[in-house]
Amino acid sequence: MPMTQYLAEADIKTALDAFQTPGSFDHKKFFNMVGLKKKSTEDVKKVFEILDQDNSGFIEEGELKLVLKSFHANGRELSDSETKALLAAGDEDHDGKIGAEEFAKLVAQA
Known part of the structure; x- marks a missing residue:
């Protein structure tokens, strides 16, 4: 399921562009920029399910490493x-x- 089902593609692109440089990622700013903080509890849960690539019910370290790729292949x-x-x-x-x-x-803190 693509993130664009829950978040605007333009917002995702803007956020990814802002954090292209290694070492620049700030989850609070990122979640705000992609519009996740403004989403319903249900939409946040759906995004969690996308990030939980192995469907374990958790986002493990390996999945966190790929968090930006989960929002867009680029x-x-x-x-x-x-x-x-x-x-x-x-x-x-x-x-x-x-x-x-x-x-x-974590999203609510953003």
């Missing part, structure tokens, strides 16, 4: 430090992955 991979920072920001229970509720809270 997105870059996050650097290791960006991936770890995103995981640290969202992993409230420190189990090494982000669940749906944790993701919703």
Whole structure:
């Protein structure tokens, strides 16, 4: 399922362009720019399901590394430090992955 089903393609492109440089990713700014913060709880859950590529019910570190590519094929991979920072920001229970509720809270912080 493409992200454009829930988010505007122009917003996704603008956000990806803003974070093209490795080390520049800021999840709060990104979630605002793609319009995710303004979406309903149900839409945020649908985006979570897209990011959870293996359908495990969690977004693990490997999936976080590909978060920008999940929004659009032209997105870059996050650097290791960006991936770890995103995981640290969202992993409230420190189990090494982000669940749906944790993701919703992460988006709400943006």
